[in-house]
Amino acid sequence: MCATAGESFTDPRPAALHDHVTGTRTDLAPYLHLARETDAQCAVDLGYGTGVLALALAERGLRVWAVDPTRASLAVTRAKPGADTVH
Numbered sequence: 001m002c003a004t005a006g007e008s009f010t011d012p013r014p015a016a017l018h019d020h021v022t023g024t025r026t027d028l029a030p031y032l033h034l035a036r037e038t039d040a041q042c043a044v045d046l047g048y049g050t051g052v053l054a055l056a057l058a059e060r061g062l063r064v065w066a067v068d069p070t071r072a073s074l075a076v077t078r079a080k081p082g083a084d085t086v087h
Contacts, residue, residue: 010071014072015049015050015075016076019052028052032056032057042062042064042065043057043065044065045066046067046068047069048066048073049068049073050073050076051066051073051076051086054077055077055086058086064086065086065087
């Protein structure tokens with residue numbers, strides 16, 4: 001995972017709360033369906049936030065690269081199970 005961020009992206013509080021506030025992400029179903037239907041082998045998640053889509057794709061066997069400017073989001077993602085499968 002890569003991250004480059006200015007000072008405005010380093011506050012960990014919004015990132016730490018993001019998954020709790022958004023709840024179950026049913027909006028990701030079309031992306032997961034597209035990856036399955038096209039037999040995708042890899043994906044790039046630009047602006048991955050807390051890594052929900054990137055981790056879901058990696059869990060399904062895709063090789064995933066994820067980029068986000070928010071260091072705090074990167075820290076949240078790295079603490080999740082399976083984070084080591086996302087580049």
